[in-house]
Amino acid sequence: MGAVFEARDSYSAENCSVKRALDVVGEKWTLLVLREAFYGARRFEQFQAHVGCARNLLSERLNTLVEAGVMRRVPYREPGQRERHEYRLTDKGLDLLPAVIALMEWGDRWAADPDGAPVEITHRDCGHRVELALRCSNDGVALTPRDLQPRPGPGARPAESA
Known part of the structure; x- marks a missing residue:
């Protein structure tokens, strides 16, 4: 930036919006899940096909995004199959575009x-x-x-x- 944050030393770095955002989305696989959600992925298999991480890791990342309110689970059922979930971006998630x-x-x-x-x-x-x-x-x-x-x-x- 062009100017220095002159009063920087007078203020705590603990209450930092960048840090809090990174706590939610600052991991490689999480950002790749978000990329795929913006490209239109909704189902676990779609994310797995394009993100490239292990199933357990993908499941953890999706759960983290749901818990943070960035995505929500929406149940669906294919004929003759058990209930599953789609993952859809919330307004909070859409704001990450x-x-x-x-x-x-x-x-x-x-x-x-x-x-x-x-x-x-x-x-x-x-x-x-x-x-x-x-x-x-x-x-x-x-x-x-x-x-x-x-x-x-x-x-x-x-x-x-x-």
Whole structure:
């Protein structure tokens, strides 16, 4: 960012939104499960076919996402089969789409396949690629990292004295 968080040492790093988010989604397999959910996977077998982790690990990740309220289980039954569950993103989960797209954009730029992006996210109506942008909440102006200034928010807590 362009500016330094000048008061950083005055505030605790323990109450950190990034840390709390990573506690839920900061593991490789969890992010890959989310990627597949955004691509339309709903059933365990669909996730397993595309995520590439062991069944027990996938089950743990899905359970973690359900417990965190990022996904929900929806029962279904195929004729003649036992009841099973689909996994669907909640509003909380859908709010992670920009983070997943940001990781895709970063990967396409800095860890790219020589042939280019393996998947492009496009606008359904016009077919052009989607791009993430930082915008000012007041006037909608597009921002760069140099335009940003970190400052204490309402949840900032004073640092413990040494």
